Amino acid sequence: MTTSALILIGIDLAAALVLSLGLYYRRHHRRDLVVAFLGVNVGVMVVAAVLGTAEVALGLGLGLFGVLSIIRLRSSEISQREVAYYFAALAIGLVTGLPQTDPWPVAALVALILAVLWGADHPALLSRxxxxxxxxxxxxxxxxxxxxxxxxxxxxxxxxxxxxxxxxxxxxxxxxxxxxxxxxxxxxxxxxxxxxxxxxxxxxxx
The missing domain is CATH 3.30.70 (Alpha-Beta Plaits)
Structure with a gap:
């Protein structure tokens, strides 16, 4: 395994922990969804790394988006906010799982996803x-x-x-x-x- 791949795995795990524990659990306190976010993220990252092509990873991502959409339609327990966290965990797993020669542009994209969720789900936003x-x-x-x-x-x-x-x-x-x-x-x-x-x-x- 290359140094770049190891860096991407580290970025993915760190981002998944920040997303699920630092952002979601700290604000909404649902332990079951922390497990789900981590599982989706790491699972997608591993599959994308093994398959190793952008075309296959794109198909995988679209398929998982479809599955999550079905889950949302059939479940009253998952809010739109939580679907957004699902999609973020999935997207982070996809971009970090693909082979990259330079991992730092990917790190910037992952940071962008986390920053957007941090701001969009901040309690002060539209608090009234x-x-x-x-x-x-x-x-x-x-x-x-x-x-x-x-x-x-x-x-x-x-x-x-x-x-x-x-x-x-x-x-x-x-x-x-x-x-x-x-x-x-x-x-x-x-x-x-x-x-x-x-x-x-x-x-x-x-």
């Missing part, structure tokens, strides 16, 4: 935006009335609503709502929202 699925204890068909009710309950400005279920028999409304909270309420938003919404609705944050 919220998304919840809310069940109200009233059947509300009027859009303006629904928005007013949600804004009163959630303490924010509603950006969009999608009514998923309007039950006129049991007098309930299930609605997917995206809203923005006031700037001063960014820090205590979890406890505040729970206290305000508990008497009248069941909410599941996404």
């Amino acid at each position: 935006a919220r998304h919840q699925v809310v069940r109200l204890d009233r059947a509300i068909s009027d859009d303006r009335e629904l928005r007013a009710e949600l804004e009163e309950r959630l303490g924010g400005t509603v950006a969009s609503t999608t009514v998923q279920e309007l039950d006129l028999v049991n007098d309930t409304t299930l609605v997917d709502v995206r809203y923005r909270i006031p700037r001063a309420a960014v820090r205590p938003t979890t406890s505040r929202a729970t206290a305000a919404t508990a008497p009248a609705m069941q909410a599941a944050a996404r």
